[in-house]
Amino acid sequence: MKKNKWIYPGIVAVLFLLNACSGPLDWPESPLYDFIQGASETNQPADLESARQAIVGHYAHYDVVAYEDTTTRTTMRSFIISYGFTDFYLENGKLMQSDRFVRAEQKLSRKNARSVFSDEAVQAIKPRVQEVELTRENGTWHIYRPETPSLLGIEGDPSQPLSTDPNDPNLTDPDQDGHPGVTVQISVGKFFQGEIYITRREIFSNYLTLNHNGTLSGYVVDRSEQFVVGASKKILNQESNSIQHPDKGLSPVLLVPVGPDIDTLEELMRIRDEIFPEEPEFYAKK
Numbered sequence: 236m237k238k239n240k241w242i243y244p245g246i247v248a249v250l251f252l253l254n255a256c257s258g259p260l261d262w263p264e265s266p267l268y269d270f271i272q273g274a275s276e277t278n279q280p281a282d283l284e285s286a287r288q289a290i291v292g293h294y295a296h297y298d299v300v301a302y303e304d305t306t307t308r309t310t311m312r313s314f315i316i317s318y319g320f321t322d323f324y325l326e327n328g329k330l331m332q333s334d335r336f337v338r339a340e341q342k343l344s345r346k347n348a349r350s351v352f353s354d355e356a357v358q359a360i361k362p363r364v365q366e367v368e369l370t371r372e373n374g375t376w377h378i379y380r381p382e383t384p385s386l387l388g389i390e391g392d393p394s395q396p397l398s399t400d401p402n403d404p405n406l407t408d409p410d411q412d413g414h415p416g417v418t419v420q421i422s423v424g425k426f427f428q429g430e431i432y433i434t435r436r437e438i439f440s441n442y443l444t445l446n447h448n449g450t451l452s453g454y455v456v457d458r459s460e461q462f463v464v465g466a467s468k469k470i471l472n473q474e475s476n477s478i479q480h481p482d483k484g485l486s487p488v489l490l491v492p493v494g495p496d497i498d499t500l501e502e503l504m505r506i507r508d509e510i511f512p513e514e515p516e517f518y519a520k521k
Contacts, residue, residue, distance in 0.1 A: 279376060291324055293498075300455055315339060330367050330378075331364055332378075337354065337500040343517070356410040360437060363385055379440070417434075429470070451489075
């Protein structure tokens, strides 16, 4: 039996069920670019220690990663939009970053196609706490979070490439739904529904800038690996190869300082529209 190769969020195995005659939609115009241009030299901390103290805090986290897949009959584009919390704190004189994700949404460039990653699966992602690098350039402070690979749906060494064995004995069920790995629900309109079961090796880095209003903004570089270990329908066991779009403006990250009382998915979603921009769309809202 043919093994599945790399496959990323926004599984596109059912795209040939869609009308594949037309080309892909253009990337939408959006305010995303604003977040990598929002830095200001005004009110920037004067020295390294002051910059560290200014950054320490509890933040609501919003990021977007734009992917493109050209292995299907027509090019497939998607946005993965993640919500969560980021904390910066000092430890032995080092500035540390801790991330926790609570929800992820996906927008596909094929109308009526949906891919759903449950909150339980998202919350099972456990990035390692990482020391960040703080530098000053042209009067503005920049924060770099290096990659810290972590595994989802499988145990092992996260520094090694993700296993491509669908029968690997190290598979786990972090969303606890009885299937190996974590489950992604796939649907196309009302006539097709199914599930795939995946493992992931999360590999991302952040490039952030301290803004005059206390927010941190920048962009995400995502080299994550993902593999299908099973599916509810044979038709979903197909290869795909999505890569991040090179335009940094399409993969922004925005961190907004919030009080310690904002610390759950429900509390974050309650204030979501007050602190974050609208999610990018491939289709105009009616």
